[in-house]
Amino acid sequence: MGKITKFVGVAGAVAGTAYLSKSENRKKVKGQLNKAVEKLNTKYVRNLGKPSDIPDAEMVDEGAMTSVQYYNRLQQKSIDS
Template sequence: MGKLTKLVGVAGAVAGVTYLSKSEKVKGQFDKAIEKFNSSYMKNLGKPSNIDDAKMVDEGAMTSVQYYNEQQEKSQGES
């Protein structure tokens, strides 16, 4: 009896998910939620609003890369 109950429960869950996935209302709500998330969060991710700030970050990144390259060259020259 336990296996039959589990089988009926799983079949019901699959039928419910299938029904909801075909429902246009549910799809519309899901699409709205994804669009809202993308428009409010993803657009501003990692983009400084001030151009000067963006330049400063870019220059800072290059400084660390240049330092690393110099250290690598020094260590190869000593070998």
């Protein structure tokens, strides 16, 4: 199995190099990668929520919120001072 896996990997690398040797193919691949990254980022940001949303903030575990609360208290003290 190890020889077959290596052969398939080398063949894939050679095929990828041959395909990407043309500039139009590189542009196509780069465009598709950019679209995929943009789509992934928009889904991630959309599902992340806003910190000001109270219901979302309540779902965060208390231990994870400790550092945030500490930072917020420091910020409030600097504003009040």
